[in-house]
Amino acid sequence: MHAVNVANLGKRFRSHNPDRTWTFQERVMQGLRRPAKPEAFWALRNVSFTVENGQAIGIIGRNGAGKSTLLRLLGGIGRPDEGKVKVDGRVSGLLELGAGFHSDLTGRENIFICGVIGGLTRKEVAQRLEAIVDFSELEGFLDSPLRTYSNGMSMRLAFSIAIHTNPGVLLVDEVLAVGDLAFQLKCLDRIKQLKREGSSIVVVSHDAGLVRTICDDALWIHGGKTKAYGPAGRIADLYVSALDQWGSEALAGC
């Protein structure tokens, strides 16, 4: 059984059109103009891949390629219009960091609420409390309200909680740019450790280097469709050379 199995996945969105207005105000403003036909576009179509236990896949592609939509569907947010997504085990992610955080609660209170929202039981949060606090380097601030934290501190705390939820499948969005370089390296190490412990990792990035270091496989999506799928190194090379080409074309056009 695969840890993640995505087969012929398709997700369609209706582009925002006048037909979708719900409020009277908007209706009236619009007057009697004939509403346009709802236009649908496929944010993802015919995407298939699998991930095994302890393996990592990198999803690369340019902005708007459908990477985030794919991550959401893997996280059980929204339902595919075509195909299927099967995930074995608990899913959590390094995206939507700090869900449930409130500035009036202390660091400790926030760790519990955010950890539980991230999929841990209270007991599991209590067991990991020390590790989370160590990782975040915020020992002295645990009982101060979050509003006294700097932005960087609260992001570090959110990140430390998320990375200690030990899910079966970890979804990572490009949030690795949290904290200074040392903290980022620590995060990378922790992701590799989770992988060794058997978590499957899905990383969304446009950094080919990152995909090379952590991932076994990579999937390149472009305009919602699979452009290439295979071993991470090869796909990353393809992507980088395509980027170079786009870059020089863009420059030539200047």
Added chain:
Amino acid sequence: MNNLRTGSRLRRLVYLRDLLRELVVRDMKLRYKRAVLGVGWSLLNPLLQLLVFNFVFTVILPVKVPDFTIFLFIGLLAWGWFQSSLVAATGAIIENPPMIRHPGFPVAILPVASVTSNLINFLLTLPILICFVIAGGHGPALSWLALPILLVVQFLLTLALAYFFAACHVPFRDTQYLLGISLMLGFYLAPTFYDVAKIPREYQTLYQLNPMVHLLGGYRSLFISGQVPALAPLFVIAAASIVTLVFSYSFFVHTSYKFIEEL
């Protein structure tokens, strides 16, 4: 490593219990955080309401119900739980986008958390009610043990409606205004401050269809006459609420796939 994959059912239950607890505690902590009176507002609010209503309906427009203060207080508190739960549940989805967007987050727990934290608020005001009851000469009675039945029935009824309003509110933001008006009118149509017996015969059947009539009557018979309320109507309400709950829950789940596109 095994526990990464084999999500046991028991763990899931423990998890949902913990999640509910965290959400409710967070709500309670935040409700009056940084207010000097803190949770005191939960008590002061119905007491002030009681003061004004009591003045209006004993001095200006006498209602002539025996033990009117207790009668009224029960009405205000039980209706208050119902009303604040529905208002909170309706806003719960749109007020928490980060939770809704969190992978694996069971959205359907939010309405349960809203109803539960307002239940706790209601329970916190019970000691004051009991002071009033005892001061009114209605000592503790064995029938009080039937209180949990009423709480469970009202919980089911409120939750069934909460799922429906919470799901409607995401795509259709007029829901909160509709709900506000309905609750205000409902407050006067339910016998919160008058006796159902006063209602003319031709409206009685219609009145008896309102589940809150039986719930308010139940609390009152418990605390004022010291009798266990008639159970048959309560069971009917419980059964109807469960059926409604099944429907409104599946409606909620069905709608919840689209929440993220509407937030």
